Amino acid sequence: MSLKAFAAKLFAKRIAKKNTDWILNPHKAQKQVFDHLIRAAITTQFGQDHNFESIQTYEDFTRQVPIRDYEELKAYVEKIIEGREDVLWPGKPIYFAKTSGTTSGAKYIPITKSSIKNQVEASRNAILNYIHETGNADFVNGKMIFLQGSPVLEDKNGIKLGRLSGISAHYVPSYLQKNRLPSWETNCIEDWETKVNEIIKETEKEDMSVIAGIPSWVQMYFEKLNLKTGKKVGELFENFQLFIYGGVNYEPYRSKFENLIGRKVDSIELFPASEGFFAYQNSQKEKGMLLLLNSGIFYEFVKADDFYTENPQRLTIKDVELGVNYAMIISTDAGLWGYNLGDTVQFISLKPYKIVVSGRIKHFISAFGEHVIAKEVEEAMRLAIEETDAEVNEFTVAPQTTPKEGLPYHEWFVEFEKPPTQLEKFCSILDTSMQKQNSYYFDLIDGKILQQLKVTQVSKDGFQNYMKTLGKLGGQNKVQRLANDRKVADAIQPFTT
Structure with missing residues (x-):
């Protein structure tokens, strides 16, 4: 075992022990997050507009802070864009994550110093959890590729602006920099097909051990590799051991991937978004993702069937049930309050709290009352x-x-x-x-x-x-x-x- 792999195992053990506390005390963890968020934002414009000073309980919060989507929060975001401080969160965000909007065009999701720290740690902990569970750390010696957006960031009145995956590229730890592909220059290419072709040139002869990205686009990379080399991905990369993905359900792609790779490899599912990092797969033996309850995010849930009714009931983790389709509502240390993420989830375990993503609250078929998700x-x-x-x-x-x-x-x-x-x-x-x-x-x-x-x-x-x-x-x-x-x-x- 290499020194790097040995160190990774020790670090993974330490993080696993640290996480045990909030996993075993989920309600306490969420109460601490809730109290911290409210106290921190009392002097912000949003906190003053919603009388945060008087909030003592969760019930106070639900009376004073309605559920909102981005369109309804947009007026506050525009004030931040104009240069105002202390609007949704103390000070200014350090980034805006640019995402595709619905009625408003592009959305600018604020990311603060504390929220990006939580995002980076969650991504790291997902891999460390895998090492701790499986005992496999050999992959840390190989090359790793993360298929992502360009890390080139624009400037929006002193705040850096870009895609979340591009922002995240700036936070790859130094000990992984030598292992990380593609090169910075290739990562900056905007045209996706050109970028994938350059990535193939840089990776086809490397010792790739970890590959990460949205399955549909990783599939495109695998197919092009296969076409160019005439080899299965697992034959080309003999030490390829771990596929990390998020954004969509992997199951419809799994058989195709195993055919392209030529063998099975372990996988880790992540649930990140511009608004926060919410969950990751914590077991290779069980389905579902562990909901992260101590990462600067306070969660609420509304039954999807009731979401569009007047004054739907808002639930904390204490009151959720297994197998029910919920719209997920978040309040975060980036200044999103009672925010409708748009995703729906179902709990598959309450000890610990584990979820699967079931769809989008606006994406369903109910032309005849069937409500297919x-x-x-x-x-x-x-x-x-x-x-x-x-x-x-x-x-x-x-x-x-x-x-x-x-x-x-x-x-x-x-x-x-x-x-x-x-x-x-x-x-x-x-x-x-x-x-x-x-x-x-x-x-x-x-x-x-x-x-x-x-x-x-x-x-x-x-x-x-x-x-x-x-x-x-x-x-x-x-x-x-x-x-x-x-x-x-x-x-x-x-x-x-």
Whole structure:
């Protein structure tokens, strides 16, 4: 064992012991975070506007701070952009993470000195937790690649502005700098296809041990490697041991990845966002991600089914239940208060608190009252791939409410790497799984309101070409998994076979 691997094991043991305290005392940890956030922000404009000085309990907080999304918080952010201090959090943020907005165009998410510290530590701890659990630290000796956005940052009235992954590139610890790829120059390339080609030149002959990124874009990197070298990724990189990912569910990609790699490798799922780092996979033996309860984020949860009702009930971790779909609401040390993240989660364990990401609160199909969510379609796709010989690159789902003939149906747009020998069987598995998971969908099929779903095949690289038309190729961008309208479906139609 190398000195570096030995040191990593010792450090991992220390961090695991440190984390045990808040894991075993989750309610105490969240109370401490809540109290710290309120005290720290009393003199800010937001704190004064919402009378933080009088907040003594969580119930006080819910009465004085409504749930907001970015659009409703935007007026405060604009004051920060103008140069004001002490608006949402004491002082000024050190970064704005630029993300794609909905009605307001680009969103500027504030990142403070304390919030970026928590983000960096969470990312580090995810890897250290893996080392502590498995005892495997050999990979620290190899090269590591993080497929991410450009680290080149703009200036917004003295505050650095960029994509979260680009900001994070500035925080790679010194002891990993020699192991890290690609080069700074390559990482700064904006055009994704050009960037991936340069990354291949820099990595194809290196001893790669860790590869990280959003699965769909890592898949593109793997495919190009395979095409250029004629080798499986696991053959090319004999010491490739760990895949780290976030942003989308890995399961629909897993079989394709294992084929591209030529063998199985361990993986760690992360749940980071511009607004904070919320959870990471803490076990190779169990599903789900450990919710980080001591990292400057106070969590609230609203049942997704009740979210759009007037005054929905807000819950802390004390009151959540297993298997319920919740919208996640956060208050953070970056100055986001009662903030609707937009993601939905389900708890799969309460001791410790572990979650799976189930979708987006605005991304669902309920054209007929079925309220289908991302977790359900991804599980159906996983089963269909597992039980047939199909390999799938990407997919999205939309309702077809006005078919040319017959009953309405759900239309699945699927880009196959290898189409199933029996497409009908593939469709049947998808539909049966959806009926088992979603009782409303079952009732609609059973009651002859909907017919069985249909699969429309998307041509090779169709989803990449579609994303290119949106200017969202690569980086943190990902295909919308499902929608309640036909906007994505109509846009992908030119790329179907």
